[in-house]
Amino acid sequence: MASEGNSEEVSNRQVILKEYVSGFPQESDMTLITSTIKLHVPEGTSGVLVKNLYLSCDPYMRGRMGIVKGFFFDPFTPGSPIIGRGVSKVLRSRHPDFKEGDLVYGMTGWEDYSLIAATQNIYKIQDTDLPVSYYLGILGMPGLSAYVGFHYLCCPRKGEHVFVSAASGAVGQLVGQFAKLSGCYVVGSAGSKEKVDLLKNKFGFDDAFNYKDELDLDTTLKRYFPEGIDIYFENVGGKMLDAVLLNMRMRGRISVCGMISQYNLEQPEGVCNLTSLVYKQIRMEGFLVSEYYNTYPKYLETVLPYIKEGKMEYVEDIAEGLESAPAALIGLFAGRNVGKQVVAVARD
Amino acid sequence: MASEGNSEEVSNRQVILKEYVSGFPQESDMTLITSTIKLHVPEGTSGVLVKNLYLSCDPYMRGRMGIVKGFFFDPFTPGSPIIGRGVSKVLRSRHPDFKEGDLVYGMTGWEDYSLIAATQNIYKIQDTDLPVSYYLGILGMPGLSAYVGFHYLCCPRKGEHVFVSAASGAVGQLVGQFAKLSGCYVVGSAGSKEKVDLLKNKFGFDDAFNYKDELDLDTTLKRYFPEGIDIYFENVGGKMLDAVLLNMRMRGRISVCGMISQYNLEQPEGVCNLTSLVYKQIRMEGFLVSEYYNTYPKYLETVLPYIKEGKMEYVEDIAEGLESAPAALIGLFAGRNVGKQVVAVARD
Numbered sequence: 001m002a003s004e005g006n007s008e009e010v011s012n013r014q015v016i017l018k019e020y021v022s023g024f025p026q027e028s029d030m031t032l033i034t035s036t037i038k039l040h041v042p043e044g045t046s047g048v049l050v051k052n053l054y055l056s057c058d059p060y061m062r063g064r065m066g067i068v069k070g071f072f073f074d075p076f077t078p079g080s081p082i083i084g085r086g087v088s089k090v091l092r093s094r095h096p097d098f099k100e101g102d103l104v105y106g107m108t109g110w111e112d113y114s115l116i117a118a119t120q121n122i123y124k125i126q127d128t129d130l131p132v133s134y135y136l137g138i139l140g141m142p143g144l145s146a147y148v149g150f151h152y153l154c155c156p157r158k159g160e161h162v163f164v165s166a167a168s169g170a171v172g173q174l175v176g177q178f179a180k181l182s183g184c185y186v187v188g189s190a191g192s193k194e195k196v197d198l199l200k201n202k203f204g205f206d207d208a209f210n211y212k213d214e215l216d217l218d219t220t221l222k223r224y225f226p227e228g229i230d231i232y233f234e235n236v237g238g239k240m241l242d243a244v245l246l247n248m249r250m251r252g253r254i255s256v257c258g259m260i261s262q263y264n265l266e267q268p269e270g271v272c273n274l275t276s277l278v279y280k281q282i283r284m285e286g287f288l289v290s291e292y293y294n295t296y297p298k299y300l301e302t303v304l305p306y307i308k309e310g311k312m313e314y315v316e317d318i319a320e321g322l323e324s325a326p327a328a329l330i331g332l333f334a335g336r337n338v339g340k341q342v343v344a345v346a347r348d
Numbered sequence: 349m350a351s352e353g354n355s356e357e358v359s360n361r362q363v364i365l366k367e368y369v370s371g372f373p374q375e376s377d378m379t380l381i382t383s384t385i386k387l388h389v390p391e392g393t394s395g396v397l398v399k400n401l402y403l404s405c406d407p408y409m410r411g412r413m414g415i416v417k418g419f420f421f422d423p424f425t426p427g428s429p430i431i432g433r434g435v436s437k438v439l440r441s442r443h444p445d446f447k448e449g450d451l452v453y454g455m456t457g458w459e460d461y462s463l464i465a466a467t468q469n470i471y472k473i474q475d476t477d478l479p480v481s482y483y484l485g486i487l488g489m490p491g492l493s494a495y496v497g498f499h500y501l502c503c504p505r506k507g508e509h510v511f512v513s514a515a516s517g518a519v520g521q522l523v524g525q526f527a528k529l530s531g532c533y534v535v536g537s538a539g540s541k542e543k544v545d546l547l548k549n550k551f552g553f554d555d556a557f558n559y560k561d562e563l564d565l566d567t568t569l570k571r572y573f574p575e576g577i578d579i580y581f582e583n584v585g586g587k588m589l590d591a592v593l594l595n596m597r598m599r600g601r602i603s604v605c606g607m608i609s610q611y612n613l614e615q616p617e618g619v620c621n622l623t624s625l626v627y628k629q630i631r632m633e634g635f636l637v638s639e640y641y642n643t644y645p646k647y648l649e650t651v652l653p654y655i656k657e658g659k660m661e662y663v664e665d666i667a668e669g670l671e672s673a674p675a676a677l678i679g680l681f682a683g684r685n686v687g688k689q690v691v692a693v694a695r696d
Contacts, residue, residue, distance in 0.1 A: 063627075070594070072627050237622060246418065256625045263623075270618010274585060275611075277604045277634030279411075279420050284632045286625030 007040030007092075014081040015110035015325050021065040024264040024333065029065065030082065030326040037113045041094040047117040048098050050088035052108055053348065055322075056136035057329045057341035058084065058170070062263040072288055082110040082325075085141060087125070087132045089348065095119050103128060105135035110325055112345060127300075130307060131316075137170050137340040138307065138314040144299050145257055145289040146174035146233075151182075152292070153255040153285050154231045158183035161225055163244065166235035167208065168195040168315070170340035171257055175233045176205045177312050184231070187224045189240070191335040198338065202313055217243035231255070234284075237262045238269040245273035248280050256286040264333055315339030355388030355440075362429040363458035363673050369413040372612040372681065377413065378430065378674040385461050389442045395465040396446050398436035400456055401696065403670075404484035405677045405689035406432065406518070410611040420636055430458040430673075433489060435473070435480045437696065443467050451476060453483035458673055460693060475648075478655060479664075485518050485688040486655065486662040492647050493605055493637040494522035494581075499530075500640070501603040501633050502579045506531035509573055511592065514583035515556065516543040516663070518688035519605055523581045524553045525660050532579070535572045537588070539683040546686065550661055565591035579603070582632075585610045586617040593621035596628050604634040612681055663687030 013034050021029050041047050061084055063071040076082060086108035090098050098104065098119065106122030108114045116122060125135055137143060149171075150156065162179040166172045167188025176199065179186040188199045188208045199208035207224055214220040221229070221243055228249035234241060237259025244254070262268045276282060306312040317337040319328040325343045332341055361382050369377050389395050409432055411419040424430060434456035438446050446452065446467065454470030456462045464470060473483055485491060497519075498504065510527040514520045515536025524547065527534040536547045536556045547556035555572055562568040569577070569591055576597035582589060585607025592602070610616045624630060654660040665685040667676040673691045680689055 070624060070627050241622070256622075258626060259623050268620040268623065270620050271622055272616040272618050274589070274604075274619055275607050275616065276418060277632065278606060278636070279418050279634070281635050281639065282633070284625065286627070286629050286631075288626070288629055291629065 007038050009036050009038050010113065011035075012037040012112045013322050014112075015322065016080065017065060017076045017078050017082055019078045020067060020075065023266055025062065025065055025330055027326040027330050030329075032323055032326075037111075037115070039091055039113065041092050041115065043094075045117060046095045046119065047093075047115055048090050048095055048104070048119060048122070049092035049113065049115050050104065050108065051091055051113055052086050052088045052111065052345045053103075054087040054133040054136055055108075055110055055325060055343040055345060056085040056140075057325075057332055057337070057343065058142070059258055059260045059263065059332055061329065062333065072290075082329075083107060084110065085136055086114075087135050088114065088122075098122075098124060103132055105132075105140060110322070112322065127304060130304075133316060133318070133342050133344070134307075134314060136342055137316060138174060138303065138312070139300065141289055142170035142340065143174055143303060144292060144296055145287075146171045146178060147299050147303070148289060148292045148295065149255040149257045149287055150175050150178050150231075150233060153287060154233070154253040156182045156184055156231055160184050160230035161227065161249070162186040162231045162233065163221070163225065163229045164188045164205075164233045164235070165211075165240050166190065166258075166260060167205065168198050168203075168339060169235065169337070172233070172235055173199075173203050173315060173339065174312070176203050179231075180204050180206075181306070181311065192338075195338060198315060202315065211240065218246050221247040228252075233257065234259065236260050238271070242271050242273050245271070245276040245282070248276060248282050250280050252280060252282045254282060254284040256284060260333065317341050319343045321345070355386050357384050357386050358461065359383075360385040360460050361670050362460075363670060364428065365413060365424045365426050365430055367426045368415060368423065371614055373410065373413055373678055375674040375678050378677075380671055380674075385459075385463070387439055387461065389440050389463065391442075393465060394443045394467065395463055396438050396443055396452070396467060396470070397440035397461065397463050398452065398456060399439055399461055400434050400436045400459065400693045401451075402435040402481040402484055403456075403458055403673060403691040403693060404433040404488075405673075405680055405685070405691065406490070407606055407608045407611065407680055409677065410681065420638075430677075431455060432458060433484055434462075435483050436462065436464075436470075446470075446472060451480055453480075453488060458670070460670065475652060478652075481664060481666070481690050481692070482655075482662060484690055485664060486522060486651060486660070487648065489637055490518035490688065491522055491651060492640060492644055494519045494526060495647050495651070496637060496640045496643065497603040497605045497635055498523050498526050498579075498581060501635060502581070502601040504530045504532055504579055508532050508578035509575065509597070510534040510579040510581065511569070511573065511577045512536045512553075512581045512583070513559075513588050514538065514606075514608060515553065516546050516551075516687060517583065517685070520581070520583055521547075521551050521663060521687065522660070524551050527579075528552050528554075529654070529659065540686075543686060546663060550663065559588065566594050569595040576600075581605065582607065584608050586619070590619050590621050593619070593624040593630070596624060596630050598628050600628060600630045602630060602632040604632060608681065665689050667691045669693070
């Protein structure tokens with residue numbers, strides 16, 4: 001490729017996983033080191049060398065920080081950089097689909113520069129009218145998760161009552177907006193007043209509450225859903241799920257996108273009200289968005305106009321600098337992020 | 349109607365619920381009393397007067413013995429007879445669809461004779477070649493439950509691996525046989541050596557185990573399903589479900605017919621492994637067979653030939669006499685029944 005002329009060596013900061021984590025992860029489980037990298041794609045290979053611009057912090061990454069039985073991704077390698085989704089700029093390419101200057105999103109390393117051999121996991125960004133970090137959120141995996149989990153698994157009908165937990169997060173804020181666009185009544189829960197205000201004032205939820213202010217979630221849900229819940233979009237698990245099960249309506253649907261409250265527990269909480277599944281004929285279904293990637297082009301066709309016409313909003317929480325990445329990732333599990341958590345490594 | 353001539357008064361034994369039950373029900377929660385009844389349908393009504401032949405003991409009846417939040421049936425009335433499914437002979441009728449001597453099945457009282465006003469809940473037995481008590485089992489609600497829960501909810505494919513709990517019970521024994529007829533590999537669990545032998549030798553399960561002999565159900569399931577479970581037909585809940593969740597395969601289906609291990613607990617057991625729903629994209633769905641009654645004629649067309657051609661077996665546990673009904677019902681929750689529990693009140 002033409003872009004292979006220059007192969008200067010540059011400094012490359014990397015966020016390394018020190019060792020496997022059990023229980024609640026800490027910033028100190030990761031460390032920032034500085035090595036060097038040649039801005040060069042080895043001859044005889046077909047990879048790309050990218051400069052990372054934005055990195056994505058996603059709850060599923062907790063599962064890769066340790067050995068989790070049955071987890072759908074391999075664990076990270078201690079001593080190596082964290083791997084996650086990112087938006088990057090191509091500096092060098094030996095692959096015909098990518099050229100110098102292209103913006104791409106997909107799996108990359110938590111470092112300034114990455115040599116990506118697995119180009120099947122990166123995609124060229126075609127539409128650059130919107131903030132490119134959106135490809136880590138509304139225009140990427142979390143967006144498709146919200147769409148698939150809500151529309152395909154829950155089959156919403158106009159007028160149905162929808163509850164979303166972790167509702168201001170990367171996925172939840174979109175589920176609420178998809179629910180409103182489908183003519184549903186939607187209530188969200190989140191963990192701070194600021195987030196609750198966002199839900200009501202920015203994302204158009206009909207109502208919202210701070211679960212940390214509530215003594216008894218069953219009573220809370222009865223207050224917000226006196227006639228019960230038709231659709232629950234599950235992001236948290238544990239106590240919230242138990243309370244929701246008591247408040248579902250007949251033939252309710254629960255889409256299980258994640259259970260963030262459980263990921264750091266040595267022993268997960270028990271969910272006691274599963275007999276409701278029988279009494280109320282509830283369908284509860286987990287999904288991995290990776291199984292639905294074939295629907296992504298159709299999703300983009302749907303959602304790009306929504307954003308450009310102002311029918312959907314998206315809120316990101318952008319941490320500045322690679323050095324802030326460990327705190328940003330850990331912050332997800334304490335709910336410190338307000339909106340989709342992204343790390344800005346470089347602006348271009 | 350012609351059959352309304354004779355209205356003699358006869359003695360009528362009744363099994364009465366004394367008061368609402370909480371926790372594990374006891375025989376002493378019910379009592380046998382003797383009253384009288386006129387063999388007569390009051391003028392101006394359109395009911396039937398029946399002699400009860402067989403009464404059905406079903407786990408869901410536990411839910412009617414107390415106040416269970418969200419339960420799909422009203423509770424029984426303390427001081428009145430238990431209500432359940434039965435096979436009965438019509439002695440008097442003022443309804444055009446029923447005549448003296450007809451055999452019917454449907455909701456009746458736990459007593460020698462019942463005046464049934466709600467004739468929409470009884471059905472005339474058309475095919476009397478088989479034991480009529482089968483209308484409380486393979487030809488009735490449990491049979492349709494097994495068929496719907498397995499075929500409609502689990503969508504079995506040939507070669508898939510199926511696990512059935514409470515597998516020798518009224519429903520479980522049929523699920524196993526439907527699974528074999530669908531070309532699946534099927535393993536059942538039950539609570540005694542006698543039941544395990546039945547599963548393997550009578551019902552054609554590929555394998556079976558006594559859960560009471562197992563120290564760790566996760567290990568047990570790994571032994572019987574080294575490659576995992578595609579379909580779980582859930583009758584018990586609690587610890588078994590937790591172990592199953594760890595052993596499901598990707599895109600597994602769980603049909604939740606009941607959770608008998610939980611019905612008598614003041615505080616249900618917690619199920620801890622629900623994150624598997626996400627990791628393995630599992631669909632878990634509860635159902636009430638009453639929602640599928642429209643499919644019953646088609647079910648009968650399927651299953652009657654199976655029985656007559658010897659392709660399916662059915663095992664009943666018949667308790668003799670109305671006086672044995674309380675013990676028979678309570679016995680369900682201790683697993684004392686071997687096969688479908690029925691009470692024979694009279695043979696004709």
